[in-house]
Amino acid sequence: xxxxxxxxxxxxxxxxxxxxxxxxxxxxxxxxxxxxxxxxxxxxxxxxxxxxxxxxxxxxxxxxxxxxxxxxxxxxxxxxxxxxxxxxxxxxxxxxxxxxxxxxxxxxxxxxxxxxxxxxxxxxxxxxxxxxxxxxxxxxxxxxxxxxxxxxxxxxxxxxxxxxxxxxxxxxxxxxxxxxxxxxxxxxxxxxxxxxxxxxxxxxxxxxxxxxxxxxxxxxxxxxxxxxxxxxxxxxxxxxxxxxxxxxxxxxx
Amino acid sequence: xxxxxxxxxxxxxxxxxxxxxxxxxxxxxxxxxxxxxxxxxxxxxxxxxxxxxxxxxxxxxxxxxxxxxxxxxxxxxxxxxxxxxxxxxxxxxxxxxxxxxxxxxxxxxxxxxxxxxxxxxxxxxxxxxxxxxxxxxxxxxxxxxxxxxxxxxxxxxxx
Numbered sequence: 560x561x562x563x564x565x566x567x568x569x570x571x572x573x574x575x576x577x578x579x580x581x582x583x584x585x586x587x588x589x590x591x592x593x594x595x596x597x598x599x600x601x602x603x604x605x606x607x608x609x610x611x612x613x614x615x616x617x618x619x620x621x622x623x624x625x626x627x628x629x630x631x632x633x634x635x636x637x638x639x640x641x642x643x644x645x646x647x648x649x650x651x652x653x654x655x656x657x658x659x660x661x662x663x664x665x666x667x668x669x670x671x672x673x674x675x676x677x678x679x680x681x682x683x684x685x686x687x688x689x690x691x692x693x694x695x696x697x698x699x700x701x702x703x704x705x706x707x708x709x710x711x712x713x714x715x716x717x718x719x720x721x722x723x724x725x726x727x728x729x730x731x732x733x734x735x736x737x738x739x740x741x742x743x744x745x746x747x748x749x750x751x752x753x754x755x756x757x758x759x760x761x762x763x764x765x766x767x768x769x770x771x772x773x774x775x776x777x778x779x780x781x782x783x784x785x786x787x788x789x790x791x792x793x794x795x796x797x798x799x800x801x802x803x804x805x806x807x808x809x810x811x812x
Numbered sequence: 813x814x815x816x817x818x819x820x821x822x823x824x825x826x827x828x829x830x831x832x833x834x835x836x837x838x839x840x841x842x843x844x845x846x847x848x849x850x851x852x853x854x855x856x857x858x859x860x861x862x863x864x865x866x867x868x869x870x871x872x873x874x875x876x877x878x879x880x881x882x883x884x885x886x887x888x889x890x891x892x893x894x895x896x897x898x899x900x901x902x903x904x905x906x907x908x909x910x911x912x913x914x915x916x917x918x919x920x921x922x923x924x925x926x927x928x929x930x931x932x933x934x935x936x937x938x939x940x941x942x943x944x945x946x947x948x949x950x951x952x953x954x955x956x957x958x959x960x961x962x963x964x965x966x967x968x969x970x971x
Contacts, residue, residue: 688911
């Protein structure tokens with residue numbers, strides 16, 4: 560597989576998200592075939608990952624968690640990248656559409672990141688011998704997730720949609736600093752977590768299943784983000800259509 | 813100033829702050845002050861200062877150096893910087909049962925303290941997996957007919 564394929568796939572997902580946001584006629588149906596594809600690929604992933612792929616030579620069956628742990632964290636990084644893109648877009652051209660998309664991407668990213676870290680901890684117990692240790696990769700990932708949990712908390716600090724969007728866009732840009740640190744933490748510092756693998760360090764059938772898992776979760780990333788975006792949009796419209804608070808009318812008493 | 817141009821200014825400001833923070837972490841000397849573990853050569857270079865403090869030591873288990881106590885409850889082994897035979901190494905004595913993945917040649921991180929008798933005593937032994945994922949049979953981990961031998965596979969000490 561040429562190196563540009565993963566980026567092309569992510570670009571496709573972003574294009575589908577933009578289509579969902581911009582084209583009302585797409586909203587009703589596009590998520591359905593993608594959700595169906597994701598569900599089918601997930602069932603196939605169980606077979607491919609648990610039966611078809613060989614066990615790892617030293618970790619045996621434990622190593623199979625690779626096929627879900629790594630894609631989950633990848634999805635978190637992609638979601639946070641979409642989040643920062645939306646945040647910059649909001650500041651450049653005020654639009655509550657990008658603000659709603661940023662909120663949904665951050666929340667979905669926290670979900671994928673938290674699941675990925677939990678899976679990593681489950682993997683660490685039998686391989687490293689501990690559930691957790693404060694190594695640079697684990698510290699930086701924790702900081703990243705806490706930054707985005709803080710971002711989501713910040714959004715509920717104010718009732719004013721414009722201030723919320725502006726403040727949280729700044730918080731999104733600052734939180735994004737944690738991403739390159741997570742990525743390079745295993746190279747910048749001595750760590751317990753291994754450095755990134757590449758197709759040359761992973762046997763071919765395992766690479767194929769890992770990619771299958773990544774595409775499966777890309778489908779779910781799309782569905783989760785657009786569904787969460789719909790919720791964020793309807794909350795925004797509901798908040799904006801709300802009549803201003805009035806003093807009780809004298810004759811009502 | 814309109815709200816839009818103010819927002820653009822905020823965006824540029826936030827990106828500048830974020831970029832500055834990132835480059836400070838990436839290119840500043842923060843990496844020298846944050847150390848998760850020492851390699852044997854780094855610990856030995858500290859001289860007397862390394863004695864007594866609780867630190868982490870990381871490296872690879874020297875093949876042929878693993879020695880279990882007669883009751884198989886504690887063990888000693890050498891941890892070296894690299895797989896090179898001449899790499900600096902430190903003797904480690906562990907009172908804890910190592911994880912199943914532990915074997916000769918694998919990466920380990922041990923937490924404990926170094927004493928003037930040149931032995932590093934540890935009560936927390938972690939195994940560091942490399943970024944290589946291979947099917948059985950290629951490097952002599954498990955026999956190639958893995959399906960029949962999984963139940964008997966002994967991954968603790970010897971190959």
